[in-house]
Amino acid sequence: MKSRIWITSLFASILIIGGCSSSKSEPDDNMDHSNMSHDDMKMEEADSQTENGHMSHTNPLALTDSIGENELALPALLEPEKEKGNVYNIVAQKGTVEFFDGYQTETLGYNGSFLGPVIRVNRGDTVKFRTVNDLSEETTFHWHGLDLPGEGDGGPHKSIKPGKSEIVEFTVDQQAATLWFHPHPEGKTSEQFYKGLAGLIYVEDENSKNLGLPSDYGVNDIPLIFQDRQFDGGKQLNYQRFKNDDGTIGDTLLVNGTLNPKLTISKEKVRLRLLNGSNARNYTFKLNTGDSFEQIATDGGFLNTPETMNEITLTPGERAEVIVDFSKYDATSNVALINEDNTILLPFKINEVGTETSDMPQNMNDFAVTDEERSLPVSKKLELFGMGNMVTINGKRFDMNRIDFTQKQSETEIWEIYNKPDMMGGMVHPFHIHGTQFKIVSIDGKEPPVNEQGWKDTIAIEPGETFKLAIKFNNKGIYMYHCHILEHEDNGMMGQVLVE
Numbered sequence: 001m002k003s004r005i006w007i008t009s010l011f012a013s014i015l016i017i018g019g020c021s022s023s024k025s026e027p028d029d030n031m032d033h034s035n036m037s038h039d040d041m042k043m044e045e046a047d048s049q050t051e052n053g054h055m056s057h058t059n060p061l062a063l064t065d066s067i068g069e070n071e072l073a074l075p076a077l078l079e080p081e082k083e084k085g086n087v088y089n090i091v092a093q094k095g096t097v098e099f100f101d102g103y104q105t106e107t108l109g110y111n112g113s114f115l116g117p118v119i120r121v122n123r124g125d126t127v128k129f130r131t132v133n134d135l136s137e138e139t140t141f142h143w144h145g146l147d148l149p150g151e152g153d154g155g156p157h158k159s160i161k162p163g164k165s166e167i168v169e170f171t172v173d174q175q176a177a178t179l180w181f182h183p184h185p186e187g188k189t190s191e192q193f194y195k196g197l198a199g200l201i202y203v204e205d206e207n208s209k210n211l212g213l214p215s216d217y218g219v220n221d222i223p224l225i226f227q228d229r230q231f232d233g234g235k236q237l238n239y240q241r242f243k244n245d246d247g248t249i250g251d252t253l254l255v256n257g258t259l260n261p262k263l264t265i266s267k268e269k270v271r272l273r274l275l276n277g278s279n280a281r282n283y284t285f286k287l288n289t290g291d292s293f294e295q296i297a298t299d300g301g302f303l304n305t306p307e308t309m310n311e312i313t314l315t316p317g318e319r320a321e322v323i324v325d326f327s328k329y330d331a332t333s334n335v336a337l338i339n340e341d342n343t344i345l346l347p348f349k350i351n352e353v354g355t356e357t358s359d360m361p362q363n364m365n366d367f368a369v370t371d372e373e374r375s376l377p378v379s380k381k382l383e384l385f386g387m388g389n390m391v392t393i394n395g396k397r398f399d400m401n402r403i404d405f406t407q408k409q410s411e412t413e414i415w416e417i418y419n420k421p422d423m424m425g426g427m428v429h430p431f432h433i434h435g436t437q438f439k440i441v442s443i444d445g446k447e448p449p450v451n452e453q454g455w456k457d458t459i460a461i462e463p464g465e466t467f468k469l470a471i472k473f474n475n476k477g478i479y480m481y482h483c484h485i486l487e488h489e490d491n492g493m494m495g496q497v498l499v500e
Contacts, residue, residue, distance in 0.1 A: 063228060063253045063339065068262035068347040072255060074218045075200060078117035086127045087167075088119055090141065092183070092197060093134040099259050103235035108135065108195040114257045116181070116199025118223060121172050123205035132165040138185055139192060141168075144317065145179035145300060145437065145457045146201065150477015150499065153435050156186035156400060157478060173474070174437065175301045175365075176208030177455070178223075178273045178319050186400065190279055190486035191239045194248060196257070198225065198277050211361045213296065214271040214323065222263065222270060225277040226345065227254045245388035246427070247280020247485040255346055264349040267327045269357050271296075272337075274322065276314040279486045282428065282460070284340035286311035287324070289333075294360060297321035300437035300455030302364040307451045311340070315430035315460040317484035320451075326350060327357045367454050369439050373470040379413040380405055382495075384429045384461065384483065385420040389491045391483065397492030403478070404495035412472040414441065419461040426463030429488070433457060433471065434479040435499075441468040458484055473499040 081087040095113025096104040110116025121127055129152075131141040138161055142154035151158075152168035160166055179201040183192040200223050214220035230250035232238040242248055255261045276283055287293065294306040299319050312320055329335050329350045336347040385392050396404070407413055415438075419429055437455035440448040444466055447453075461467055473479065482494035 061249060061251060062341055063343045063345070064251055065344040066253060066255075066260045066262070066336075066347060068344075068349070069260040070258050070262070072222075072224075072261040072263045072346070073258045075115060075223060075256065076111075076117045077217060078111065078119050080127065084128075086125060087130050088127065089130045089132070090116070090119070090181075090199075091132040091134055092139050092141070094136075095196075097257070099231070099254075100235045105231070105235055105237060106195075107237065108192060108197045110181075110197060110199050114196040115225065116197070118200045118202055118217075119181070120202040120204065123172050123174065123176070123203060126169065126171045129168040130165060131160065131168065133160040133162055135192075136162055137188070138162065139188075139197070140184045141181060142184035142434070143168075143179070143181050143201065144432070144434075145177060145319075146170075147174045147436060147474055149475040150435060150479050153477065153479060154181075155184050155434060155478070155480045155496075159185055172203060174203060175455070176205045177203045177300045177437075178275070178297065178321060179203060179300075180275055180277075180319070184480070186398075187490050190243075190248065190490050193486055194229070194239045194279055195237050198227075200225070200273070200275065207364075208302070211302075211364060212358055213361065214269055220265070220268055220270045221273070222265075223256065223273045223275070224346070225256050225275045226283055227257075227277045228252065228281045229254055243487070244280075245487050245491060247487050249279070249281050253343075253345060262347045262349055264351065265326055266351045266353055267329065269323050269325050269327065269360075272322050272324060273319065274312075274314060275319050276316050278316050280316060282313060282315045283345070284311050284313040285322075285337055285345070286340070288336045288338045288342070288344070291328070293325075294323040295320055295451050296323055296360075296364065298452065298454035299457045301367070303451065303454045304365045304367055305362050306360045306364070309451060312451065313340075313460070315428060315458070315484070316486070317430050317432050317458040318460065323360065325357065365454070367439075369441055369453075369470060373412060373414075373439065374441060376412065376414045376470070378416045378468065380407075380415045382415065382417045382481075383420050384417065384431065384493065385422065386493070387422065387424075387427055391488045391491050391493035393481075393493060393495050396495070398482075398494040398496075400496075402496075403498045405497040407471075407473060407497055407499050409473055409476050409499050412470055415469045415471050417459075417461060417467045417469065419463050419465050421463040427485075428460050428462050429493070430458055430460050430484040431467075431481070432484045433469075433481045435475060435477065436471060436473050436479070438472075439470040441470050443467055473497075476500055 107114045148170040228250040230242040
């Protein structure tokens with residue numbers, strides 16, 4: 001069964017058309033990197049693309065194909081200081097990266113220059129995240145998808161000043177999943193994220209360890225963070241120049257921070273953990289061979305059984321785990337992960353050596369929407385509306401001093417989320433709720449696709465669609481809910497629920 005195919009919303013004035021040099025290669029000799037009028041010309045050309053981009057929603061700006069020049073970078077696995085009580089040290093810092101030969105791009109990262117490590121935790125463990133802000137401005141550390149008390153969630157209330165640190169301590173109490181972390185300061189999330197602040201969290205449990213799934217990190221268990229970015233004439237991530245209130249979109253793809261990546265793998269089944277880490281762009285992932293793959297997990301955990309897919313669409317913030325069987329290919333095979341417009345996102349190089357390919361597990365989870373949950377009345381209604389800097393939820397923009405909803409701890413409620421179309425048709429809004437994983441009860445009164453019948457923390461809502469969600473918070477505190485187009489979040493498409 002295919003995933004739902006979302007209308008790809010693109011955003012008018014960010015459509016920047018221009019060549020992209022490969023990583024660690026010579027820039028275009030015809031490009032004057034010191035003359036800002038070059039960028040002005042690109043912006044003028046972008047304006048001419050408005051009708052075919054944002055206005056039509058049908059002709060998205062194409063990313064530049066990856067030419068497979070550079071081996072994919074893998075995030076380091078962050079080891080805890082066990083003698084200090086399972087302490088993970090995470091530092092937000094400035095850095096530079098040589099994406100292009102001879103150019104040092106100023107970036108942000110966690111424990112490094114760009115992006116961050118993989119934090120791997122086990123269910124039942126009590127852990128401490130020691131977060132340090134080495135930036136020159138305030139930031140927060142938001143644990144996207146983690147079920148933890150609101151005090152440690154890292155929303156805009158928990159801003160950390162430059163040079164300061166905080167410790168978040170909690171007991172991991174959720175099933176195995178691929179989660180992530182990123183900044184969440186009020187009005188500044190999109191820029192800090194754009195410049196490189198993001199990392200992954202792996203939650204493991206006894207079930208995940210006993211399923212026999214590919215689990216050799218960096219060999220047959222691969223994290224993939226997809227981000228589109230725009231570089232100015234000096235090869236800088238000049239966010240303020242390219243910022244677009246409807247979501248900042250670029251023409252240059254980075255995967256795990258690698259420009260023009262390729263992934264070398266063996267002839268075996270390989271687990272790909274996909275994260276849409278872009279500010280606003282949607283991706284529809286498929287194989288250029290036309291072959292299918294198996295989806296095994298949603299944002300917050302395993303599906304009950306593997307679901308055969310030909311493609312899967314992820315909006316910003318969403319994750320999925322898939323298994324691709326590379327044993328059917330050889331060293332001469334031309335295999336790549338591509339986008340819906342056939343842009344090459346990640347070419348694969350196949351080694352002839354491979355391991356024995358085992359059968360897929362057929363019973364991975366016991367997820368279900370219960371009859372009791374289906375019978376519950378709607379207790380909260382949210383209407384998403386607008387574009388650009390005129391975005392609202394229930395007609396209101398975010399106010400940190402206003403509590404929009406209250407909910408009792410450990411009680412399930414039904415939230416109804418409606419994406420109200422506007423005169424231009426409207427946009428897909430990826431809607432995220434902090435501090436919990438929820439269930440999709442229905443989409444326009446119908447069952448969700450099988451590949452979305454699993455734990456979720458982010459959903460893509462098309463214009464005119466209505467979702468019903470079964471939501472329970474296991475912990476107390478204040479939690480955000482918002483559109484995960486980060487510019488929409490910064491512009492106020494966000495609210496807060498107090499759980500008590």
